[in-house]
Structure formats: structure tokens, C-alpha cells
Amino acid sequence: MEHRKLRIATTSLAGCFGCHMSLLDIDEHLFELVELVEFDRSPLTDIKQCAPCDIGLIEGGVCNAENVHVLREFRRHCKTLIAVGACAINGGLPAQRNHLDLGACLQEVYCYREGLDAPGVPDDPELPLLLDKVHPIHEVVRVDYFIPGCPPSGEAIWKFLTDLIAGRTPRLSYPMLHFD
Amino acid sequence: MSRQFLFDGRPVPFEEGQTILQAARAAGHYIPHLCWHPDFPPHGSCKLCVVKVAGRHVSSCALPAREGMEVESNTPEINAERRTLLQMLFVEGNHFCPSCEKSGNCQLQALAYDLEMSAGRFNHFYPDRPVDASHPDVLLDFNRCIFCELCVRASRDVDNKNVFALTGRGIGKHLVVNAESGRLGDTDFAADDLAADICPVGVILKKRVGFAVPIGQRKYDEAPIHTVAMARDE
Numbered sequence: 386m387e388h389r390k391l392r393i394a395t396t397s398l399a400g401c402f403g404c405h406m407s408l409l410d411i412d413e414h415l416f417e418l419v420e421l422v423e424f425d426r427s428p429l430t431d432i433k434q435c436a437p438c439d440i441g442l443i444e445g446g447v448c449n450a451e452n453v454h455v456l457r458e459f460r461r462h463c464k465t466l467i468a469v470g471a472c473a474i475n476g477g478l479p480a481q482r483n484h485l486d487l488g489a490c491l492q493e494v495y496c497y498r499e500g501l502d503a504p505g506v507p508d509d510p511e512l513p514l515l516l517d518k519v520h521p522i523h524e525v526v527r528v529d530y531f532i533p534g535c536p537p538s539g540e541a542i543w544k545f546l547t548d549l550i551a552g553r554t555p556r557l558s559y560p561m562l563h564f565d
Numbered sequence: 566m567s568r569q570f571l572f573d574g575r576p577v578p579f580e581e582g583q584t585i586l587q588a589a590r591a592a593g594h595y596i597p598h599l600c601w602h603p604d605f606p607p608h609g610s611c612k613l614c615v616v617k618v619a620g621r622h623v624s625s626c627a628l629p630a631r632e633g634m635e636v637e638s639n640t641p642e643i644n645a646e647r648r649t650l651l652q653m654l655f656v657e658g659n660h661f662c663p664s665c666e667k668s669g670n671c672q673l674q675a676l677a678y679d680l681e682m683s684a685g686r687f688n689h690f691y692p693d694r695p696v697d698a699s700h701p702d703v704l705l706d707f708n709r710c711i712f713c714e715l716c717v718r719a720s721r722d723v724d725n726k727n728v729f730a731l732t733g734r735g736i737g738k739h740l741v742v743n744a745e746s747g748r749l750g751d752t753d754f755a756a757d758d759l760a761a762d763i764c765p766v767g768v769i770l771k772k773r774v775g776f777a778v779p780i781g782q783r784k785y786d787e788a789p790i791h792t793v794a795m796a797r798d799e
Contacts, residue, residue, distance in 0.1 A: 468684065471661070471662065471663050474683075474684045474685070475655070475656075475660070475661070475684070475685055475689060476689060476691075477661065477663065478661055478663055478664055480659075480661070480689070480691065481659070481661065481664075483691040483693075484691065484693035518691065520689075521684075521685075521689060523684070523686065524688055524689075528684075530683075531683040531684035532683070533683055533684065535662070535663035556681075557681075557683075559678060559679075559789055562678050562681065562683070563678065564660075564662035564663070564668070564674060564677070564678075565662040565663045565665070565668040565669065
């Protein structure tokens with residue numbers, strides 16, 4: 386009997402794309418993976434909107450309004466939503482801005498830095514506004530699983546996905562479980 | 566005839582006055598802990614050493630062993646409670662392991678790995694306590710403090726300098742430096758004090774030595790804390 390391929394969507398919110406690079410670090414397992422799954426919206430595909438999916442992988446915390454919209458879109462369409470990496474889990478290193486005043490931060494970069502041609506904080510409505518703090522994704526939507534690491538190793542991501550695809554409860558052994 | 570109690574179903578001998586944690590440890594059984602240290606009296610703040618005795622959850626670092634006690638430690642129920650305690654500690658502070666010099670050598674992190682904690686799950690507090698870099702050899706990052714008081718105890722009782730204290734109440738509790746200025750640089754604290762080495766997490770850091778140990782060779786890289794702690798007697 387022909388099994389329907391699982392659909393996976395991925396995105397990077399306030400991420401560095403490092404978790405996606407780690408996903409690519411599964412190397413030749415990628416060939417096995419595409420036998421098992423099809424990719425929906427992802428930085429690796431050209432799909433603009435998330436369709437109903439089995440698994441959503443989210444990298445990065447939530448730092449601006451667009452991140453919130455994308456995250457909610459993923460939650461609406463993905464049966465299982467996974468926080469991948471330190472940023473999605475606890476805000477990560479970008480959350481180190483949480484004790485700074487946002488206005489002062491923007492002015493420091495866009496107004497006071499030396500060598501600026503036209504100082505001024507960008508204010509085009511096309512640009513998403515920053516949130517005053519960076520948040521883990523579980524503070525915005527319900528999250529089913531967390532894969533820690535900055536980034537998680539390719540091995541950990543592969544183990545997690547293959548467990549999930551096979552219907553097992555994903556579990557990372559000691560060497561695969563790390564926060565750094 | 567030595568007296569004994571049952572630890573996870575196995576007989577453990579003890580001497581009068583020994584706590585459950587001490588006796589279990591002497592018999593080779595690890596009980597997770599953060600604020601307990603063999604050289605100091607029990608502190609009882611971290612609660613990681615919780616065990617179940619006669620249906621009640623108690624701190625094994627503080628409860629004296631008694632003949633015939635039945636102690637449950639390594640069970641799904643108790644480990645789930647420990648995991649929740651760890652998650653509370655993680656969200657209360659700024660535990661951004663990817664940029665912390667203590668990563669790989671940190672007891673809080675190692676316990677989280679050992680108990681398979683994957684995320685903090687609670688909402689994060691993101692405390693804002695400024696770093697104290699006033700001392701020439703040592704740096705303090707107060708946002709990682711878990712209030713175990715080991716530095717307070719080591720500095721007061723062993724170094725005889727009384728450099729640290731906890732102050733404030735409730736979530737406002739925090740570590741302070743006993744100097745009029747509140748700055749470490751204005752005390753007689755030294756990098757070879759016991760208090761400089763005893764922090765189980767990444768609050769008290771020696772300058773200019775961060776990230777010196779390659780990944781793979783750090784304290785908890787190869788073996789989990791339940792193995793390392795028993796081997797090193799800490």
C-alpha cells in the first residue's frame with residue numbers, strides 16, 4: 386500500500402538560520418528524508434503560505450509583528466509544532482536585548498552610529514515593528530516538542546524526525562541533548 | 566550491627582545522625598542536588614534532592630536516616646518534580662547557555678541533561694541585574710544565580726572574608742557583595758578563594774580563562790552528572 390508522504394513546513398523567525406543549516410547537516414540522510422516527507426512552506430522551497438502539514442519546525446524566537454503572524458499561521462496548519470533550537474525555546478541570545486530599552490537600541494544603531502548617510506529609525510509601514518521584548522515561541526502558541534541546542538546537531542534533528550515519522554515518542558540520548 | 570533503610574528498594578546502611586543523602590551517597594547512590602556540598606551543612610534551597618518517604622516529599626539533604634525507612638528517589642514521579650524545579654530555575658534567570666562560559670561545566674545544565682529537560686516551558690522572567698566586572702580577576706553575572714548560598718558559606722566560613730550575601734525577599738531575592746559600594750573590586754576577594762570556585766552555575770567567573778576547554782572535554786561532555794559527581798566527590 387502506498388503511504389501518503391508526511392508534509393513538513395519550516396521557518397526561521399528571530400533565528401540565524403543555523404538550525405536550518407543543522408537540518409542540512411544530516412547530509413545524505415536528506416535523500417532518505419525526501420523519500421519520507423514533502424516540504425511545504427520553508428526557506429528551502431518557494432511556497433509562500435503554509436498549507437495543512439503534519440510537522441512544523443520553527444527556528445528562532447519571536448521579535449517582531451511578522452514573526453507573530455507567521456508563527457500563528459504555522460500553528461494553524463501544522464498538527465505537530467516543534468520549537469527547534471535555543472532561540473525558539475527561551476528567546477536565545479537575541480533575548481539579551483530584553484533588558485535594554487527598544488527605542489534606545491534603535492536609535493543607537495540607526496541614529497547615533499558613525500558614518501550614517503541619513504540617520505533616522507526606519508518607519509516605512511512595510512517594515513514589521515519590533516516587539517518590546519523577544520519571546521520564546523511557546524509564549525505565543527502551544528508547542529508540542531522542543532529540540533534544544535544552539536543549534537541542535539544534525540544527528541539530534543534526524544533522530545527526532547525519524548522517531549516522529551515512525552510514530553515513536555521522540556527522545557534524545559545524553560550526547561544529543563545539549564543547550565549550547 | 567549496622568542499621569539500614571531501603572533506598573529505591575535496596576538496603577543502605579547508615580550511622581546515627583547521617584542524612585538520607587549522606588548515607589545514600591556513601592553507599593554509592595547519587596541523589597541530584599545543587600545547593601548541597603559535602604563540606605557544608607545542608608542548605609535546603611534547591612529542593613533537587615527531594616525524595617519520597619512514607620508518602621511525603623522531603624529534602625534528603627536535611628532528613629536524618631531512620632531504621633527501616635523506605636525512600637523513593639529515582640522514580641518517574643520524583644524525577645518529574647525535579648525536572649519542574651529545574652525548569653523554574655531556568656526561567657527565573659537568564660540561562661542562555663550558548664554564550665555562557667560555564668556551559669559544559671555547569672551543574673544546573675548537567676542536571677537538566679541528566680533529567681532530560683528539553684525546555685523551560687514556563688514564561689521567562691528575564692531578570693535585569695547588571696554584571697559586576699569591577700574585580701581585576703573575577704566577574705559576576707547575577708542573572709544566573711540560583712541562590713544556593715555556596716559562595717556565601719564558603720566566603721564566610723572557610724575564606725573568613727564574608728564577601729557575599731543574599732538580600733531581598735521573594736522573587737526580589739538576589740546575591741549582593743558585602744562592600745559599601747556593592748562592588749566586588751572593593752572587597753578583599755581573591756581568585757584563589759574557595760568562594761571563587763564553588764559556584765555550581767555561571768555567576769562567579771574567572772576572567773581571561775573562558776572557553777579554554779574544547780567542546781568534548783568539558784566536565785559533563787562525556788559522562789552525566791550522576792557519574793561525574795560520584796567520582797569527584799562533589
